[in-house]
Amino acid sequence: MKANLLMKNVDIARTDPKLCKKNTNRILFSIDMDDNQPHSSAPGYIQSKGPSSAHVQHATERFMTVNQGRLARVREGLQPKQQQCFDLLPLLFHINHESLPGYSSRDDVPFGISNYHPSDTVIRLAQSITRGQVGKRVSLTKPALSALYLMGSSGSIGQSTSSDLDIWVCYNSELNDRDIDRLQTKAEQISVWASGFNLEVHFFLMDAHRFSGGEQQSLTGENCGSTQHVLLLDEFYRTVQVLAGNIPAWWLVPTAFESEYRSALDTMAYDGYVNDANTTDFGPIATLPAGEFIGAGMWQIYKAIDSPYKSVLKLILLEIYAREYPAIESLAHQYKSDIYRMKLSLDDLDPYVMLYRRIESYLTERDEMERLALLRRCFYFKVGLNLSKPTRTYNWRRELMDYLLDSWGWTKSTIAHLDNFRAWTIEEVLSERRLLINELTHSYRFLTEFASEHHSTHVMSQRDLLILSRKLHAAFDRRPGKIDFIRIGLDVDLSHEKIRLYERESKQEPGVFLWAAYNRPLDADPSPSPLKYSKGLLETLLWSHLNGLISAHLHIPIYPMQQAITEFEIRMLLASMRQILPTPLPKIDSNSFYHPAILTKVVCFINVGRDPLHYLSARGLQKISARSNSLDFSALRENLVLSIDMVLVNTWGEVVVERFADQDAMTKALKSLINRVNKQTRSGLPIIETVCHNQTRPQAIAKRVKDLFEDALSALCSPMHPKNTRFVFNLSDNCILFQHINRVTNFQTLSDVTELEQHLGHEQAEYSPVVFDRVFQQDQPLMSQLYQTHSANTVNVAFELQTTQATLYLIDEQGSLMRFVQPLHNVATLLSPLLRFLKVTEHRQRSNTDVQLMPQRTIQCHQIVRQKNGLELKRIKLGGLVNKGRFISVQVNVDLSDQGGYDYHVVCNEKEFHSAVLGDNLYNAVASFVLGLRASGQKYPVYITDLALTESVTDSFEFGRDQTRHYVSLKLKLEKRINDAMKRL
Template sequence: MQVNAGRIQRLREGLQPRQQQCFDLIPLLFHLNYDGLPGFSGNETPFKIANYQPDDALIKQLQGLSRQRIPTQHLVAKAQLSALYLMGSSGSIGHSTSSDLDIWLCYNSELSNVAIHALAEKAERISEWAADFNLEVHFFLMDAHKFIGDEQTSLTGENCGTTQKVLLLDEFYRTAQLLAGNIPAWWLIPAACEEKYTETLNAFYDEGLLRKDECTDFGGISSLPGGEFIGAGMWQIYKAIDSPYKSVLKLILLEIYARGYPEINSLAHTYKNTIYRMQLSLDDLDPYIMLYRRIEGYLKERGEHERLELIRRCFYYKVSLNLSRTHRSHNWRRQLMDYLVNEWGWDGAKLRHLDNFRSWSIEQVITERKGLVTELTRSYRFLTEFASEHGSDHLMSQRDLLVLSRKLHTAFDRRPGKIDFINIGLDTDLSHEKIHFQERESKQEPGVFLWAVYNKPIEDQPAPLKYSKSLLETMLWAHLNGLLSAHLHLPVYPSQEKVTEFEVRSTLASIRQYIPYPRPEISSQAYNHPAQLTKIVIFLNLGRDPLHYLSTKGLQKISARSDSLDFSAQRENLVVSLDMVLVNSWGETVVERFTDEDALPKALKSLINRLKKQNGLSSPAVETVCHNPTRPQAIAARVRQLFSDALEAVNSPHSSENTRFVFSVRDKYQVFQYFRRVTNYVAIESTEELIQFLGAEQESYSPVVFDPQHSDENKAIAELYRLHEANCISLCIEHLEDESVINIIDEHGSLVQFKQPQQSMATALSPIVRFLKVTEHRQRSNTEAEHMPERSIRCYQVNRHGKQVKLEKLKLGGLITEGRFISVQVNVDISETGEQDYYIVCNEKEFNSNLLGQEMFSALASYVLGLRASGTRYPIYITEIAMTEAIIESLPYGHDQTRHYIDLKLKIEKRINHGLTLD
């Protein structure tokens, strides 16, 4: 209790008067529960701390603060709270003015969930109240009985979750300070009796030396489970991302414990034994001093002096005292730290260097980071090997393991294009650096040019700070690491690229606008979910003028003056390089670079596939940036609209998974489609090939969306697809001078286009509409009714007005029954040789390809001519087609769709009409 009081007094000395007032009142606020007091959250909230007797002065202080009289009859109620304990660095040399306070709020096991929730709400309100005093306090609700029973919550901001229990208890026992309530039962058990902790404590109860309501029991630490080391190590590496110096100290302590396993002399036992020997020096019992001394002895014994020097720096930065500066007050923390640095042999120059970390050069920052990452990596490998050697499974939950691994992946993964952050642990200002960029040929790959970042003049031939494939990536790396925050001019030395000073200056302004520095804080809750893209910024043609690029490729020159947004209509591709910056919810920033004529479709494919993995969540808007001399605004606007249209078509919540998206660049069409769990694209050379490609069989309904800026010749098809729906057959006819063009989209979205001689509307449409209806009835007869809803057939006529194309809906009326046609029914099967066999019935007359061979179609034509009284030669139309199961099973997806019947109809009609000498 003497040591406890001394440490609390040391803590109070470091607080300002108002903070001291707040700190002193915290136990009383949990002891009482009156409306009007800070933190009050309802009359049902548990209150009163066991064995706590607030003095009158403290009650008067609270009355003065709340300006109301505090009743005393409430104090006779049964205590529902057992104790308040400070835990961690508080009261130690490691507790600086910026440190927070961690307090374990212990409650009785019999409290209901409703009461515990009310208590948690009160604790949160008291934390908010303390913040008004500039005091950061975190409360952790603890039930000692459940703690012993291993019922722990999962990983949250300051909680180690399921990763460690006994190791957490070790830290608690060597750092805890009793604020109010019961003493820890562990204090009363001599270290020699730790193996029989429970038996010894029960003996004290039985002999009347101790009452159970006088202490709080979290259990003993006679041994440390091997399975905790890997979990605790992962937790500390997780914490190291934000506080590396503190975590490195704790990781080496874990290493020390692991090397002594299973015999472990924990720091908690050392702490208790020292007090039991009445060695009560607060300096020697300081938790951080004890931690350092244990590590120092371990590293000296192993002769690892470089690690010891790193540990001393970690300790110095954790203590956070600038010893190189003169202070009027010379408190105990400063005196103790002065003693240590003198012991280490650090001179004034060393201290000035450490204290002036904000002015370090980038090389010094990188060196320090490398040392810390090396130590973290070493600790991780050691603990992993320990777990493997001792067969110790880690005790982390799968959820905690996933969260930890995600944050470690974010911090330390170095995949190509990902921006790595060099500043770790120290808030170093690197804006004073003089930064230069140079394009230079790779020594490993001759002919490949890379961009390098330097902080010294190029003529001095310095070592580069960073290499990357693009100027944009190097600029972004320098920007997000704070190297460009004060720069207005950037010296750039290109070799192959044609980047201008204006481009560089404008690009830097755009980077600052869309991807600001410093980076926003990432909530720990973000790692509970897979990374989601939160920002997409595309930089176009940086350092590559498309005019120059096209001329070197021997392509047609274009005007640099035009501001037309529809550059695809110019039949040229004005995107020759594309840097896509992707920022996700874990704080990762990745640059993907695409070059040459296919940069645009490659980038769009990559982005679509990334967004597909976001499980239908809405994607951020795409921002585009172009500062090239050739049509920058038009190119940026066009690409932004194209990406927006494409993502809306294939990746919006209401779009079909199998949607196809079509756009044209130069003389090619690009068709995107999701197939077998990935989106890919196909480059198509002509309109004829595009129509053929859109006619391909589909496994399921696959709508087609055309880029609104598509070329004129496909506008009728694009409009027909826009009006098309699932379970629908859409047909449009356009009359030209001497022929009609018919486009049909079937129930799966497959397109069929064919031409026929100019005829009246009824004569042109009636045969095909009747055939479509008969085909639907045949398909329905082979399918359960509920699995095949009735289809609608919609007919349109194409009307053109200049460049405008509209589809006028036609009424079917009597098209299905209009006109008189000779009945021609076709049955199709597969022969033994794999060829198609035809069995045709025309007006009850049978024609079989097995019997007639190639003569069957001419024989059928002659028969039809005989049926016509006038002998007039006009086209014959198939009225019905049936396919055997063998034919259907041979189709690409094992099922028939309307396009298969139309294809067969057109193929057979052509051969019959050839016999009529009509083609």
Template sequence: MFKSKTKNKLTFSDVDAVRKRFITLNRQRLQRGEECMRSNQRDFLDFLPLLFHINHPSLPGYVSKLTPSGICDYTPTQRALDAAKKYIHRFDYRNRALPRYDILSMFLMGSSGTIAYSRKSDFDIWLCHQHDIPADRLAELQQKASLIEQWADEQGLEVHFFLMDAEDFRQGKIVDLSSESSGTAQYYLLLEEFYRTSLLLAGRFPVWWLVPVEEEENYAAYVDNLYQSRLVNESEVIDFGGIPTLPAEEFFGAAVWQLFKGIDSPHKSLLKLLLMEVYAAEYPQIDLLCLRFKKSIFDGENDLDKLDPYLMLYKKLEEYLLSRDEEDRLELVRRCFYFKVNQKLSRKDNVPYDWRRDLLRSMTNAWGWEDEYLAVMDRRQNWKIKQVLSERAVLVKELTYTYQFLSSFARQHAQLAAINQHDLNALGRKLYAAFERKTGKVEIVNRGISQDVFEPLLTLYQIRQRGREGGWALLSSGGDSDSRDPSSMVALKRSRHVIEALAWGYFNGLIKGSSVVKVIKHASDLETRQLEECVRSLEKALPASKILETDIEELGRAVKVLESVLVVNLGHDPMVELRRSGAHLASNRTDAFSYGGMYGSLIGSVDQIILTSWKEVITSHFEAAAGMLDCLSNYFRMMPPSKGAAPPTPTVLCYTQNHAITIRQRVERLFDDLVECFYGAREKQNNRFIFCVQRDYYVLYFEDDVMRYQRISDYGELLRYLSKGRQSFGQVTMDPNVISDKLLALVFKFNKPGMVQFFYKRESGGNAEVYVVDENGSLFCQKHEAADEACLLGHYSRFFDTVLQRQLFQIIGQGEEGKEAIEVEYYSVGRDRQGQYQVSRRAPHDSGKRGYTSIQVIASREDASGSAFTIYCDEKEFSSLEYGSNLFTEIAVNILAKRKSRRTYPVYITDIDLTPDMFADYPAGHVPVVEFLNYKKNIEAKLNQALEQVKQIRPLRPQ
């Protein structure tokens, strides 16, 4: 049975009196709001209900005749009809009874009618509809609302509609009401703000108005009693539900979002953010503002100032901070409130009457604000950097304190962690990106504080400490920069490298393309012209506004590079040293990394600016040409191949005289080549990239998701490096400028996983060079003297057939069914008429019919000192157990005895079988071909050396 906590039973007159108080307050607040609005804003609000009351082809937003329409208890006023004719001159309204009213109510949310309203404020409209509208018709209503939003935008108005179903809302089924949602459900908090700030434009009023505060916990039963006792007609009201209390997870989620927004717009969000702190401090007995508001009206309060939602908010915050004796925080709240109201009280001449100014003046007088202080506050949009830095320090302290307070609150209420962990993580990342200090990071100090900190005259001063360079200082020049000692001036920013100071000034709005930046240097090639060009390029490549457009979705993901700028040779001209050493002398070598006859580098320094998806700005400085390697490693570390997406190619800027375009294009191409080499297919993560810096080779590769590099001093060492066996396939990409002989790069272009490619190139004198790239991308090279093509192809073919077939049998023996033998492709290499290399496919010759000696090597690891061999020459066995150190000599004697001529042409091994313990790093049956080839080359060298020795000691006698 319903039991009311109200002492006396309510009568119809009691309920009607409360309703009239709310209706009167609603009307007065609308009138107050209209007094502050522009004429087109007033006309729009008058016209708005009519747009949704009917469907008329001549009206904005028309979709179809079947679009849900009709507002309960609404009849257009003459003002509405007059406003309609201002927009649609021939519009003629005919009052007709509608069979159904699909729109229950229209509410205006936010600051309208309050002290915080501004002519720049937008209109947020709750469009409350019937519960039973079909989905397709509801979609039409949403389309109509969107079309009216677009039309309003054309009229210079910002309007947002939110379709609301009161029945769904009571059940907790709320949609994402804004693109600025924190992602955490905020049912009660949204309702709390709605009840104390909304203005009824048309339709039914909220039944919540009629429920006394003491009945809030008994809300549903109390409302049912109002209906049953016929004190209220259910068809006259709309019911969103009551607010008995505020669950902690709700205001915690809201605080997360307000803190998120507060980083970029601190003054705007700090009031709501502090309210969440107050609610958390009061939890679980929370004194909700909406209940204060309602109680005042029930008690007969009708003073609009005392019932102003934003004034009530300020009063609650003031009570809280005074009780804690936190005067500094209260002063910050007062500044935030003053900026929110946006009435410049220092302006006194020709200012029209505005009730908000009078009210705010009485408040600032009570705060003890003098006219001089008001003038400073009113100049906030033009505060210069020193004032901004001072205010930022206070704001950062407040935001950090609030974050710590909320984090502590979350730990006290463990059940909140699971609900809001994603939001808390995103917030932590935003705080980290905004406030965490680290090497090279550009602190963005002007977030939502001033609109103009631009300094037309600045000085970059190179600091000297104890006779050596100690970094750079950015100074405000003012009007007497020529007469003042820069070392005595207070620096706005000190940095180790000039790029950090320049980026700090640019991204914080001090420096623009029109700035004049004077350079005072001691040991640098930096010039004002370079700085001016650099800033203008930054304005195109990295607009400063981008850093304030944080996407909360991105904060839920791993950080990545959004944009990057690479500045080459800023304040460092390597041509000075090259001219001094003669390395600039004429040559056909034009590669910026290895230029001229002395293989000099045109890269003297590299400065990098990176904008991340978390909206951090990171600068890095690298010295000399080899510094480019560290730059590459640093850059690709942020988005390694395993993550899928490649980082964008940087915008490259260069200020070297005569060679800027060459350098820029070369560096851009290098980045593009690296992306092509390492990104895309998963297998590319094992690839290697080889290029030259000056006279050195460098191999770039990824290890544990980090790009690393290895220096190789000469071409011979490079070949030895490439000949090492690998456990899995990886493509080798040769930079076009690596070597003058392009054959090596050509060979690797043919490389494919699971395939062996054999290349041979005939030279003068009948000699040949052989290149083999194995199934995992390792290289084998060997020169053969007096090589017959048929013999060369034949013995390699026979060798590959026997070794690869045995490998296949071993793999199958391990249970890997369905495997096929690795294929071998054969190519000859020649030159075309232009002298360029060309390759031709060849079929191997059948060496089995040529009568060559068959030599098979079987080796096993004997001990730490070496290997044990058994070698078969045409089935005759020679063992190291029998012949020891004379093994190769005995085999040489045997081979020479078989030859009819006295020629000592080379011996070729046709088969090698190595025991698994000799290659323990590889799985059984998966030893790469290059290991067998290297072993083959080694044994052949010993055999051929023995042949020469035997020939000299024992002249050949034909058998």
């Protein structure tokens, strides 16, 4: 006999007498008691011992009765316009009408839902939108979709006006990738249309066949990816509501036969009770694999960053399942068993009520009352009803919550306190936050131990695991200097707090002073505990700002002990923070976690509480006016940066403060930043902001630091320059040189330009250009221009003529600099011997190297011409300079001696001279021989025309390779000794 299922309000005392009040759509049960299954722990087939048409009919009708009751509750929670949008969703997937949302001009766009027949009301509603005719019948050989399923909190006590709708769009397995892409586009268009009704709808395209086979999508903001499969199915089955199309096949298999799920369905199909055209099969939940618990736990902790109260509920459920493993009675099984037993109360079958009662029973049995108290707050905040505020409008959610709160023994003051969470004190917020984090930590440790105990590996993909780990790291990692955000999932307004900042000496480290934030005076009774403390004022102030503690205040009481901070400076610091780092910070796109964190913004707060005017006075320098525009600090060459608080903001939403103090603050801050940027895997430089509010030339100091940092990052972190680039700037009287060596960038302090010049002459492992900051370029234009004209695989020679001599500068192919002086007769005799030697040296180096590994080298020559308004490097055409003039051939072979020095073998016009034989008399012998070859006997300079290095000499160099500077340096050294000897003859 067909079951006659009705909505009625009787006989509820069997389950919950207090639930029977005025609501007539709250309780569902069958008046045909012959349909009831005996109250067993594992319900079987309805009215039969095996599959039958009666079982299929009764099971379907019972589930659909609950289904319609839940859908009615969904509609009840929507506004009238939202209800119309909700009612139209199935039709928009069922037909492809040019006037309806989601329309596609392509004829092959998938549409049509199996067994869906839109009502006249829905057709009229669609016609009111199109202002035309919408056909009720759709002629399709085979609909592309099997069903639309609504899942999650919709239709439950957890649904609020702001809740979104999660809908599974189940398509046929025959669709190809192109069809699926077009269906996805259609779903996105419908989702955008629904947002116009203030209805947030997320569509998830699902293939039941692939899902039952274990396939999952990648992790996104709303999709749990590979972190869980069976657990997701558990949630789906206990919350699913059929919007249109086929029923889930899972409804038809009794809980007692879940382990024989496939066999039971096959029997029903074989006997003709069901067919694939009327059901959608996502598979059974006969077992919950141990490997899913750790992945699902991490997913919930990931979700807890934004919704901790909801996640705590689900994490405790995971804990319950894990403790029952392997004999787990899932909530989905309990839900199906209750329906088979005719327990059709919508309140009792409410997914969140079932979840709460399961957890309440578990925690009560374990006597964990503090966790139970947190659980109840989590449940209350998830429901989101303000029950302390009276209302005359009936609401089933409110009535059910009233009953639950009464059973918990909550007082009116308790409820009012929770409803008034926006006015909570900072202590209450921090206390609640600690409880939530402790619970999340407990769950994570428990699930990790469970996985270890059962030797289970998580089933998450490596990509999903990486994304989860990154977001958890960004949210919960507490490394020094990182700003921790007070997040408890509630929109708490802390601007009413009166924050005070105190500087106090550390009790653990005498002589070290810390800054702490309090919301009460230190002399208050009882003595307050610090809300936040750090080594710098800026970090504590920034923490207060980003957490909304001082957003409504213009004056912040500051109590320093050592730092000379002024009220003006504090006000200006706050103004800068609010402008550069406004709250709330931008929401982080989930796609950002697909990549390592990248710095996007760097804000340098300079000289907070430290005025360089006092520093200058302490050094005995001239007294200056704080706001004087006449003092040129670059000319004074004083380092006016005494401290930098560097705020780093990255793509994961992390904010970190690094503090650098004293005279090397700027160089250390720059080093730290450069190394951070160079570790990033993607190109792109962060935005640099600088803030300075002390009384001595703040704008000039801020601009100098900003310019320097931008120049340094461009030189040392940009793909435009080689990794081995050197960067130079002035700091006081010193020159600072930065260079990347052994996978880290470090700096050296050089006393003056002369020492810098010597240092730039050092050999290099690879081509190393030199970039100077803009201030150094103004102070030392020659050196800057010399390197600007230089490039890889080039040897640059520049010369400046004086009366009887010339100063020459040589930058070799590796970027090493040499400066030397040569006697001047004319330009030809000055350049020809050197250029000829450079050519010979290049040929020698190429002969010792694979030609393909040594590109063709270029030699450039410039004359330095000084003018009134600066200097110019005038390019000299080499022309015949290389071969101009005739010189006596002087070849030198250099080897290592047994004592570690050099042995020289000189060949002059086929005459050989050995230093091993002649010792220091070598130079006299060569000079005398050369003079003998000259008919005039004049003592003009001797030039070495060729020089060779043995392999042992090359190996002795720092990087085990020769470069032009080695040859030229030895050439000049030997020429000087020979020419000096010639003068003495």
